[in-house]
Amino acid sequence: MNAEMSLSLDGFVAGPAPTLDDPLGKGGMALHEWAFRLAAWRRPHGLEGGEVDVDSDLVERHLAATGAVVMGRKMFSGGSGPWADDPNARGWWGNDPPFHNPVFVVTSHSRDPLEMEGGTTFTFVTDGVESAVAQARDAAGGKDVLVAGGAETFRQALAAGLLDEIQLHFAPVLLGGGTRLFDGPAPARFAVTDVIGVPLAAHVRLRVE
Numbered sequence: 020m021n022a023e024m025s026l027s028l029d030g031f032v033a034g035p036a037p038t039l040d041d042p043l044g045k046g047g048m049a050l051h052e053w054a055f056r057l058a059a060w061r062r063p064h065g066l067e068g069g070e071v072d073v074d075s076d077l078v079e080r081h082l083a084a085t086g087a088v089v090m091g092r093k094m095f096s097g098g099s100g101p102w103a104d105d106p107n108a109r110g111w112w113g114n115d116p117p118f119h120n121p122v123f124v125v126t127s128h129s130r131d132p133l134e135m136e137g138g139t140t141f142t143f144v145t146d147g148v149e150s151a152v153a154q155a156r157d158a159a160g161g162k163d164v165l166v167a168g169g170a171e172t173f174r175q176a177l178a179a180g181l182l183d184e185i186q187l188h189f190a191p192v193l194l195g196g197g198t199r200l201f202d203g204p205a206p207a208r209f210a211v212t213d214v215i216g217v218p219l220a221a222h223v224r225l226r227v228e
Contacts, residue, residue: 020152020156020163020164020165020166020176020181020182020183021163021164021165021166021182021183021184021185021186022165022166022167022173022176022177022182022184022185022186023081023165023166023167023185023186023187023188024168024170024173024185024186024187024188024200025050025051025053025054025187025188025189025190025220026050026187026188026189026190026200027049027050027189027190027192027193027194028189028190028191028192028193029193029194029195030199030200030201031047031194031196031197031198031199031200032047032050032168032169032170032197032198032199032200033047033050033169033170033197033198034046034047034194034196034197035194035195035196035197037097037197037198039097039106039107042097042111044194044197044198045194045197046192046194046197047194047197049190049192050188050190050192050194051190052190052219053074053188053190053217053219053220054074054078054188056069056070057069057070057071057072057074057075057078058070058071058075059071059074059075059076059078059079059082060075060078063082063117063118063119064112064117065115065117072217073215073217074217074219074220074222077215077222081165081186084162084163085120085159085162085163085164085165086120086121086158086159086160086161086162086163086164087120087121087122087123087155087156087158087159087162087164087165088118088120088121088122088123088155088164088165088166088167089122089123089125089148089151089152089155089164089165089166089167089172089176090122090123090124090125090166090167090168090169090172091124091125091126091168091169091171091172092124092125092126092127092128093169093171094167094168094169094172095110095111095122095124095126095141096108096109096110096111097111100128101128102128102130109133110133110141114135114136115135115136115137115139116135116137116139116141117139118139119137119138119139120138120139120159121139121140121142121155121158121159122139122140122141122142123141123142123144123151123152123154123155123158124141124142124143124144124151125144125147125148125151125172125175126143126144126145127145128143128145129143129145130143131143142154147175148172148175148176148179148181149179149181152164152166152176152181166181166182169198170198170199170200170202173200174200174201174202174203177207177227182227183226183227184212184224184225184226184227185209185224185225185227186222186223186224186225187222187223187224187225188220188221188222189220189221189222189223190219190220191218191219191220191221207227207228208227208228209225209226209227209228210225210226210228211223211224211225212224212225212226
């Protein structure tokens, strides 16, 4: 099972003061500028155009290998508490989310699965990240399961020994605060298996040992 995250050089996956209008916080959008310009990123989001280069090849390979996704409640909607009180209860991505695979959302509040256009169905899992991963493996059809975020779900998966590889995209920015990716006790060792450096990011793949 893999995880993939973009982060700043000082270790943050979101900037300070996130809101519904600015979910990545102050400066957080800069973490993903390397991807926003790519045809491989734009196509699943229903957008035309974009560049094709080394970054695009990386995204294409990742999309082709992924059969199911695990994420946390914060990544799905930014909310908390009962779903009836969540102003973003259908997620950030509109009626045709970019995943086009089953997505399992780790949450404390149950709800029925949410079937969207384009092959994405969100299933809400209330008994922890290990259960979400098990369900995702069953749904992935032999392909990879991806932990896409947020930071808390990533840390839970790492601490539970569920991750085999981690793809980190280091954006050449310093946010100075926000949400750290690695925060709290989760002792782990890694081996670097691949590094690609381009102007807008350094892509580092790690094997969890």
